Each structure stands twice: as C-alpha cells, then as structure tokens.
Amino acid sequence: MIGVKKIAHATYETPDLDQQIEYYTDILGLTLVSREKDAAYLASTLDHHSVVLRKGEHGKCVRLGFQIGPDDDLDAFEKQTAAHGIKTQRKKDPEPSVSDMVTFDDPKGTVMEVFKRGEFSHRKFPTKGIVPHKLGHVAFFVKDPKKTTDFYCNVLGFRVSDWMGDFFSFLRCGTDHHTINLMRDEHDRHFHTAFELRDWGHMLTACDTLSLNGYKLLWGPGRHGIGHNLFTYHRAPNGLITELFAQLDQMNEALGYFEPRPWHRDHPQRPKVWTPDPSASNYWGIMPTDEMHK
Ligand SMILES: [Fe+2]
CATH class of the missing domain: 3.10.180.10 (2,3-Dihydroxybiphenyl 1,2-Dioxygenase, domain 1)
Structure with a gap:
C-alpha cells in the first residue's frame, strides 16, 4: 500500500487570528510566510508551512496535511483510499506550494490532506523566539x-x-x-x-x-x-x-x-x-x- 511518510502541516480554527499569529511568531519562532484576510501560513522547516490558522469560533484542529513519497502516485493513493469506501475529493492548487491534493475525513471528522511535496522552501531560520525543528x-x-x-x-x-x-x-x-x-x-x-x-x-x-x-x-x-x-x-x-x-x-x-x-x-x-x-x-x-x- 501507499502510506503517508510525514506530517507536513496542521490547520487550526482560532478566534483571534492576530493574537495566535503573534504567539507562533514571537514566542514559538515560526515564520509568517503568507497572510490572507482570514488565514495565515506559518513555517518552521523546509515545508512552505507547518501551521495554518483560519478564523473560527473556537480553537480547534480541523485539518492535517500529510506527504506521500516522491515516487508515490497520488492517483493510486486516491484509488486505494476510495477502495475502503471513503469519499475522497481532489483539489488542484488548494493552498500555497501544494498543486494537487486528495482530501477525505477521518472518523472524528478531521480533514486529511494528502499530497506530494513539489518544492522546498529555502527560507533562513529566524533568530527570535523558540524556533523548533x-x-x-x-x-x-x-x-x-x-x-x-x-x-x-x-x-x-x-x-x-x-x-x-x-x-x-x-x-x-x-x-x-x-x-x-x-x-x-x-x-x-x-x-x-x-x-x-x-x-x-x-x-x-x-x-x-x-x-x-x-x-x-x-x-x-x-x-x-x-x-x-x-x-x-x-x-x-x-x-x-x-x-x-x-x-x-x-x-x-x-x-x-x-x-x-x-x-x-x-x-x-x-x-x-x-x-x-x-x-x-x-x-x-x-x-x-x-x-x-x-
Ligand atoms: Fe505529545
């Protein structure tokens, strides 16, 4: 079977976007790489983003992004997932740096976002905050x-x-x-x-x-x-x-x-x-x- 190889990012709904961005940048030391009206993308590694924040009523993890391997076939992964009776969706250019994605829900309703990493970020590591690996x-x-x-x-x-x-x-x-x-x-x-x-x-x-x-x-x-x-x-x-x-x-x-x-x-x-x-x-x-x- 084709299995995911790495967690790439997690998406959270959060009531106060600015306050949560400040926490991730000033305290944790992630880098704000992209900001839209109701969303923010924050990075810690070679990945374009590790955390996505979206405006929502309560703090909640709503989506998890996973990478398959460079030689794995996303079409085959989608077929393999559908064979379990799971309803999948295919999204082209759904978010920055991701060109093709298969999504479906896990049993508790968290959206799984599975994709192949197409490009790496070449960002320098920040010098303020905790800066995790x-x-x-x-x-x-x-x-x-x-x-x-x-x-x-x-x-x-x-x-x-x-x-x-x-x-x-x-x-x-x-x-x-x-x-x-x-x-x-x-x-x-x-x-x-x-x-x-x-x-x-x-x-x-x-x-x-x-x-x-x-x-x-x-x-x-x-x-x-x-x-x-x-x-x-x-x-x-x-x-x-x-x-x-x-x-x-x-x-x-x-x-x-x-x-x-x-x-x-x-x-x-x-x-x-x-x-x-x-x-x-x-x-x-x-x-x-x-x-x-x-
Ligand atoms: Fe833990």
Whole structure:
C-alpha cells in the first residue's frame, strides 16, 4: 500500500487570528510566510508551512496535511483510499506550494490532506523566539481509539508504536515514535500539538522564553515512558495545548526496535502494550495537572 511518510502541516480554527499569529511568531519562532484576510501560513522547516490558522469560533484542529513519497502516485493513493469506501475529493492548487491534493475525513471528522511535496522552501531560520525543528505530532481525544487507530493504519499506512492499555495509541508514519496519538475520551477533540526542540538546553531556554512572556507550564519538564521524549506542555492563546519535546524514540524499521537509549528499560525497546502505570506517563514521577485534560 501507499502510506503517508510525514506530517507536513496542521490547520487550526482560532478566534483571534492576530493574537495566535503573534504567539507562533514571537514566542514559538515560526515564520509568517503568507497572510490572507482570514488565514495565515506559518513555517518552521523546509515545508512552505507547518501551521495554518483560519478564523473560527473556537480553537480547534480541523485539518492535517500529510506527504506521500516522491515516487508515490497520488492517483493510486486516491484509488486505494476510495477502495475502503471513503469519499475522497481532489483539489488542484488548494493552498500555497501544494498543486494537487486528495482530501477525505477521518472518523472524528478531521480533514486529511494528502499530497506530494513539489518544492522546498529555502527560507533562513529566524533568530527570535523558540524556533523548533519541526511540527512533530498532533494528539487527539477520541471516542473510539481502536477504530480511529485502525483507520490511520489501514487507510494512511501508519504503524502502531505503542498502546497504553487499550485507551491510548501512539502511531508513526516515519522514524519518529509517534506522529499521531489517540486517547479515549467522551468527546472527539484536540489534545495537544507538539513541536520538536534540539535538546535539553533548548528546552531550558524555551521554558524561560515562555515564562518571560507570561506562559506557565501545565506539565513538565519530564520524560515520558512511552516514546521516552523530554516534554513540557503549555496553553496557547487560542486555548489549545502545545507540547515542546526532545529526544523522541526513533524506530529502526529493518530491526523492529527503537534505537537504544540509556533511559530505556526494555532491551531492545520494541512496540508493546504498556501497563497504565504512572511511569508510562513520566519516568520522573510528576503526574499531569487537571489542566491537561480541560
Ligand atoms: Fe505529545
């Protein structure tokens, strides 16, 4: 099957576009690359954009963009998707830098935008704000994590990296341990959006940047058990949670285990079902505040 290879961007509805643009540029250090009346495109990497903001009533993740490989055929991907009984749409020149796109809904109603990267941005990295490497993953609360996990695996080609019990899945589409996470809840909604930082030192300056600008951490710093990444979480002005992480597990597909790290407790560290134990959430012991689930 043709599977997606990388998350390219995520699109959010947000009530105050200017305030959210200021957060992404001045605090996170993304670059505003294009501004339309009710939309803004922000970039962190070689991709033209990593985040799209559109005016809306509430903070909400509404679309996810995924790239297929340079040698993959978008027509064949569309046929493969339609063969699952999924209604697809084809869009030509739907957004800056994307010439051809297949779209369809996932089970919770988030629009999947699948395309082939035609060109790279050659932008210089900014020098103000946190400046993450990239958009790393987007996590959602979903009513039925098993059903949604099956959809991401069967339709988009994701692989399961880990489960916590039967209620929280971690799915990869490349070497990163997870690009999509799905946690059971009563309502389908965004949980957090995560950007990758360089290392522990970068996390320290990121926390100081957040603090100096009035952003308090909701949880962290800590080290997750599942994925083993260093993490901190804070809330963006539109009410959605942002995670900043580093040292996420990297899968060696040929060998079937994650690259060895000193903090692993399994040798080798393979995909598995984790017991819902506090250390699966944070090896360092501090549990999330109630704020994390609001
Ligand atoms: Fe995360």
